[in-house]
Amino acid sequence: MVSSAGWSWCNRVAGSKNHKAVFLDRDGVINSDRGYVSQWSQFEFLPGVVTAMAQLQALGYRLIIVTNQSGIGRGYYTEGEFAALSTQLIDFLADHNIALTAIYHCPHHPTEALGGYKRDCDCRKPRPGMIIRGINDWQLEPEVCALVGDRLSDIEAGQGAGIGHLFRVDKTAEHDGVTAVTGLPEVVEYLTAINDAQIVKEH
Ligand SMILES: [Mg+2]
Numbered sequence: 001m002v003s004s005a006g007w008s009w010c011n012r013v014a015g016s017k018n019h020k021a022v023f024l025d026r027d028g029v030i031n032s033d034r035g036y037v038s039q040w041s042q043f044e045f046l047p048g049v050v051t052a053m054a055q056l057q058a059l060g061y062r063l064i065i066v067t068n069q070s071g072i073g074r075g076y077y078t079e080g081e082f083a084a085l086s087t088q089l090i091d092f093l094a095d096h097n098i099a100l101t102a103i104y105h106c107p108h109h110p111t112e113a114l115g116g117y118k119r120d121c122d123c124r125k126p127r128p129g130m131i132i133r134g135i136n137d138w139q140l141e142p143e144v145c146a147l148v149g150d151r152l153s154d155i156e157a158g159q160g161a162g163i164g165h166l167f168r169v170d171k172t173a174e175h176d177g178v179t180a181v182t183g184l185p186e187v188v189e190y191l192t193a194i195n196d197a198q199i200v201k202e203h
């Protein structure tokens with residue numbers, strides 16, 4: 001039996017009352033995208049990412065991962081392996097005082113997946129299902145949220161969910177309404193400036 005959204009992890013004690021979050025794609029944003037990363041030994045953080053996540057948290061953003069994982073549906077690795085890798089990531093970040101709020105993943109693929117995983121689901125990006133679920137689960141205001149992805153499908157999912165600030169980790173991919181960045185550290189610079197401007201406005 002395959003559940004509609006697969007395994008997901010939510011930190012029910014995540015202490016922030018803030019209604020803003022940064023939605024993070026995983027592969028190509030947090031870790032280098034080697035294709036179907038399924039083991040902690042293959043998980044290589046991109047430069048400055050851990051510090052940047054701590055800084056985003058300090059700015060009051062929840063951190064929520066939204067990741068297409070069709071490798072599960074294709075039979076390359078299991079839900080259990082994905083959950084184990086996710087747990088290692090959660091524990092590693094916790095050791096650095098970073099509390100993820102949630103990880104949502106889509107194990108499906110409309111044509112290439114096996115059995116019940118082969119479906120035209122609402123969660124696979126570019127569809128916004130995982131992001132909308134996060135907005136509802138954590139009572140977020142999408143217009144003050146940000147999304148960081150490396151592919152156009154990430155950006156389209158963010159647009160579909162009405163996310164206010166869209167960043168693409170691809171300097172060659174500047175387009176309307178999207179800020180191209182070299183990586184998560186540059187996102188911190190933009191969001192720090194936005195939050196500083198907000199504080200000035202409120203005073
Ligand atoms: Mg990616």
Ligand SMILES: [Zn+2]
Nearest residue numbers: 106108121123
């Ligand atoms: Zn899906």
